[in-house]
Amino acid sequence: MNRTAGVMKIHWRDKWVWMYVPWVVMLFSFAVNLVIGILTRGEEPINSGGVVTIYVYMFVAILIVQAQTFPFALGLNIRRTDYFVGTSAMALLVSAVSSVLLFALGMIEQFTNAWGVQLHYFHLPFLKEVSPLGRLGIYFIVMIHMFFMGFVISSIHRRFGRTGMFVFFIALIVLSSICSFAMTYYGLWLDFFRWIGAHYMDLFLWMIPLTVIYALLSYVLLRRATVS
């Protein structure tokens, strides 16, 4: 049997971590918001950021999943390459399903006039201008971007252990401090936010090459990772 499929099977047995937990959490948060909307009779518009939870969860999920399944898969004599491909395929699949669901819920929200109680949960106001297909794409890109960002970090941990994590975060903090200092020094913060405000759509596009870089880095790191 194809071993990449074997890796996906390992992940599929863990549907809870991959699919159910994030959706249960988010739908629960949605239900709370909906109840509040009903109680206030929709007099006040609610702009919930609750949909962010599923994106943050994607980042966290791979940290959990990799810590548990990488040693297991290697213990079954699965190649690191197959683990990487199978895990990435699983992430793409889960992201695709979640994006379609988010998109569908957004459409329902639109047609029910914000659930009849001015609750803006799935249909985000700043994406109003984007075509439906574009919206679906953005849901998907942001999600896999979050996933592979987590994948790189968990792979650094896998490859270089606790020391590697330590060095990585120190470097990250130093680097962002320098950047932030430089921005303040040259008085660039306002320009920066103005630029973001005008170009946030480009940020989504930039996530595509970033995601590819994360994926390549994860692969290179995992190729040299060991288990004991």
Place this chain on the structure above:
Amino acid sequence: MNRIVEVNRLTKEYGRDAAVKDVTFAVEEGKIYGLLGRNGAGKTTIMHMLTAQLFPSSGELKVFGENPYENNRVLSQLCFIKESQRYPDSYRVLDVLKVAASIYPNWDRDLAAQLLEDFRLPLKRRMKKLSRGMLSSVGIIIGLASRAPLTIFDEPYLGLDAVARSLFYERLMQDYAENPRTIMLSTHLIDEVSNMLEHVLVIDQGRLLIDEEAEDLRGKAYTVLGPRAAVESFTAGKNTIHQESIGGMMSVTLLERLDPGDKRRAEAQGLEMIPISMQQLIVHLTQSKSNGKVAEFQ
């Protein structure tokens, strides 16, 4: 005979310490190998390198004629059951077996079901909630039912009771007879397995001490017991691995094939020749050298 594992000057270093040093051996197809030694001797490290889970610092390593690293032609023929294996938190016994069934190409469903019954494992129980012995049973089931051409067991029965252990030996021998393959077994319970082993590798402090057919080894290890002077003169110039004396009596353990002449001479001098068990032999060989010296001074 077909050599399925060839290891040449294999070394694994952690900083300045060498966990495995200059180890060279070969494994032939269709035999049961025992990889014996004390805790921390380097057995597990060697097994991890054979299965490409760890990388050697230097030396050559070939499994089925190829480098096992990222090589599915090699890895798909292996099954490595280790005591330290971890499982995903949400997994039940059932999940582990289902996954194993889809990954090992030669998986025998019937055998797995039968073993599951023999070891009385609760299918629906989470791996996290299993006792040490049950965890070992899961490993044993995978190791046997995977029918991998090279199956490696590292301390496979930690926490298993005597009944379960003898069940393991029985099933292993039965299945080995029906489906010959190569098995490598590392264990502390040497006496229990010594009759099954066909070839013995002894590792001590990262080095290979012994690489011999079990039969030869058994015929070579003797303790000579008798009056001090007679024992000393008889064993002079022979390969002595242990000696002890109490009063005027002395016992010396030899690792050397004795010819019939030697045996007759020993009998004539009133010396007793006692074959020693493999476990005793390995204890003598791997006891730290300083202890040996203290014994000599006494």
